[in-house]
Amino acid sequence: MNHSPHLYPPPQGGRKSFISNSSLHDIEEKVLTGERLDFEDGIRLFESNDLPFLGVLAHQVRLRLNGKKVFYSVNLHLNHTNVCTVHCVFCAFARRPYEDGGYTFTIGQVLSKIGETIQRHHLNEIHMVGGLNPDLGLDFYVEMFRAIHEAYPAVFIKALTAVEIDDLAQRSKLSWEEILRELKDAGLDSLPGGGAEIFGEVTRKKICAHKTTASDWLEIHRIAHRMGIPSNCTILYGHIESIEDRVDHILKLRALQDETHGFQSFIPLAFNAEHTPIEKVGEVGGYTDLKMYAISRLLFDNVPHIKVHWTTLDLKMAQVALSFGVDDVGGTNLNEKIMHDAGNETPIDLSETALKSLIEQAGFEPVFVDSSYVGHHRI
DSSP, X not given: OOOSXXXXXXXXXXXXXXXXXXXXXXXXXXXXXXXXXXXHHHHHHHHOOOXXXXXXXXXXXXXXXXXXXXXXXXXXXXXXXXXOSOOOTTOSSOBOTTOTTOOBOOHXXXXXXXXXXXXXXXXXXXXXXXXXXXXXXXHHHHHHHHHHHHHOTTSEEEEOOHHHHHHHHHHHTOOHHHHXXXXXXXXXXXXXXXXXXXXOHHHHHHHHTTSOOHHHHHHHHHHHHHTTOOEEXXXXXXXXXXXXXXXXXXXXXXXXXXXXXXXXXXXXXXXXXXXXXXXXXXXXXXXXXXXXXXXHHHHXXXXXXXXXXXXXXXXXXXXXXXXXXXXXXXXXXXXXXXXXXXXXXSOSSOOHHHHHHHHHHTTOEEEEOOTTSSOOOXX
């Protein structure tokens, strides 16, 4: 099936030189001519063990899209509460109401943490997600976003997953659109892509049976996009999902993007097994990580950016991923907790200088943005 207009057009000036792979020659031709890849193409790419070929092909696409630019932000991860009524077997962050270790920040504490970070870093974005805390209603979030926006108007507020929006709507007896409108009016700029996990129904029921359904997750982002609220999208891979689950997930997101054009980036998230009930499954290695990024770039012909969330890998793997279709290293991820509570050991306070150096050492050009990809404000 041809897709027009193409996000990435065929290269100008003739065919470029690729590492050859006769079994994937037809897929290579599709990419070269800007023809959309289908489900079977995705399966064949995941079944291939030819990582250099996948990387070269994906790299050519990212060069056509964004040249040598690599986008980054200086962002604070602010997990305002870890109290959650939903039990997901892959999560090591959440605590049940009244369970030891649970916490909830006041709005004053949130503002204080932002202020303290701004004193040390040129912050331009806040990434705020948390548990489904029954004690925090819509009024809390409206007041919090308004307070952040008034105190720090140049800071881009990316906050609350579709799962959190759904929970607020259910408890407030309001529609998703009503919730999103209230939050947008209070200062919310965009939604993160969390909560998508894996859309395949059978697998989703095994790892997060009580979480927002796949269809509802997609509908909440559809509504947000129509309201002018952009978002990211994600996949959680490396647990018990099949390659069919992965391709199905990506193509469902691609179909929504055809309709709304609201996804700014796609972020593959590697599952961290430590401290979770399914850690006996183990984790995928760097080989699968790089395949995931490359194949995502090839299948997503309508999402402009592929982002590596380096806290799920490590800094060296994130650097290599820049040659496998990735054009965004995310942010400094100051104070990231969710992945680290699952056993991740990457730095918590990475400096902007270190992040830029990582990009430059790999031969790319750092470009400072927020999640709108047009913002350049610093505090």
